[in-house]
Amino acid sequence: MSDEETARRVRAAQRGDTLAMAELLDELAPYVGRICGPIALDQGPDAAQEALVAVFRSLRTLKEPTALHGWVRAIAVREAVRLARRAARAMPADLSTLPSRGDPQLGADIRDVLERLSPEHRAVLVLRDVEGLDERAAAELLDIRVGTVKSRLHRARDTFRKAWTS
Numbered sequence: 001m002s003d004e005e006t007a008r009r010v011r012a013a014q015r016g017d018t019l020a021m022a023e024l025l026d027e028l029a030p031y032v033g034r035i036c037g038p039i040a041l042d043q044g045p046d047a048a049q050e051a052l053v054a055v056f057r058s059l060r061t062l063k064e065p066t067a068l069h070g071w072v073r074a075i076a077v078r079e080a081v082r083l084a085r086r087a088a089r090a091m092p093a094d095l096s097t098l099p100s101r102g103d104p105q106l107g108a109d110i111r112d113v114l115e116r117l118s119p120e121h122r123a124v125l126v127l128r129d130v131e132g133l134d135e136r137a138a139a140e141l142l143d144i145r146v147g148t149v150k151s152r153l154h155r156a157r158d159t160f161r162k163a164w165t166s
Contacts, residue, residue, distance in 0.1 A: 003066050010065035013056075021056065028052065031069065032076045038130065039080035039122045041115055043087050051079040073131065074141045077123050081142075084119030113163040121156035128153055 006027070012020035032051050037044035054075050062071055114122055120142075127138040128149075135153075139146045 006068055007065035010059070010062065010068055014060050014062070014065075025052065025056075028055065028068075028072055032072060035073060035076040035126060035131070036080040038114055038126045039077065039119060040084045040087075041111070041122075043083040044080070047080040047083040048076070050083065051076040054079060077127065077141055081119045081123050084122070110164075113160050116163060117156055117159060121152055121159070124149055124152045125156045125160070 006024075009020045009024050009027075013024050029048070029052060032055075033044070033048045036047035036051060040047035051072070055072055058075075062068065114125075117125070123142060124138060127133045127141060128135070133141070135146045135149045138153075139149045142149065
């Protein structure tokens with residue numbers, strides 16, 4: 001969908017047009033799910049739902065409709081980290097129990113490794129390696145300093161790499 005079409009739908013939804021809201025929901029739901037899933041893991045669907053509720057509650061406050069996806073991304077990351085923390089996943093798990101490379105469960109290894117990272121580390125990995133944001137943009141979304149993004153990203157990648165190759 002073009003930026004103009006998205007902006008038109010946002011403006012219509014801000015005026016209360018339920019069809020435009022439904023179309024926006026159809027557009028945003030998969031996007032929000034791709035962001036929330038790897039950060040909140042088992043809480044991903046709940047985080048996506050909470051993020052979409054927050055988006056539609058606050059849609060009238062969005063001043064620049066062409067900035068919709070960036071605004072939604074910020075809300076989705078915030079909700080995913082919040083729910084992941086609530087699920088008591090803030091402490092990285094013991095990496096020694098990770099299955100070896102030859103294990104038949106290899107397909108589940110990526111998720112297993114992600115579960116062992118803190119929500120903050122997962123958020124940085126998703127923003128940098130999945131969403132392709134630079135450090136400055138990730139820092140703004142997470143409301144932290146660029147140096148913090150760099151250090152978290154380094155630790156997250158290092159932990160992921162060690163767990164993956166063990």
